[in-house]
Amino acid sequence: MRIGELSRRTGxxxxxxxxxxxxxxLTSSRSETGQRHYSDAEVERVSLIQQLFDAGLSSRVIATVLPCVETPxxxxxxELAFAAMTRERDRIDADIAHLIETRDALDSLIRANSRHQTTLTAGPVPTRA
Structure with missing residues (x-):
């Protein structure tokens, strides 16, 4: 199939x-006119690549992991794929920890802002003369 068909079938x-x-x-063969041609198996491969990209993996890491699927x-x-996947999981864990810290800091700021809003809506406390 040509690239347009693969595009249509995979989105x-x-x-x-x-x-x-x-x-x-991804690999393709070329026609005499230079057009790319893909096998039906490439539809499934593109789906897997998309899943890996959606999971946050880079093309470099995907290139390391894909051969594990082809030659298990x-x-x-x-072993190379396992090491790459482990590194990626560790990177994602670190990202999650950082996001949790950031969320906790925002929660603290939200509480402080909420308390401040309460004092603003209460207005100034009258003083006795």
Missing amino acids: VSPRSLRYYEEQGL GDRNVV
Whole structure:
């Protein structure tokens, strides 16, 4: 199938598909006129690539992990993919910890702002003369 058909079947733009190919995530054959042609198996591969991107993995990490899917019996490939996935999980854990700290700081600011709003709506306390 040509790039337009793959794009239509996967919902991924032709530009993204060309990027995937540049990054070594996707392969195609070329016609005599230079048009890209993809096999039906590439539909599933593009879906997997999309899932990995949606999970926050970079194209570099995806390129490390994908061979594990293609050659699950190759111990070297499996070990490299495992190391890459573990590093990514650790990075995501660190991002989550940072987001929790940021949320907690915002919660503190929201409470302080709420208390301040209460004093503003109460107005000034009259003094006796």
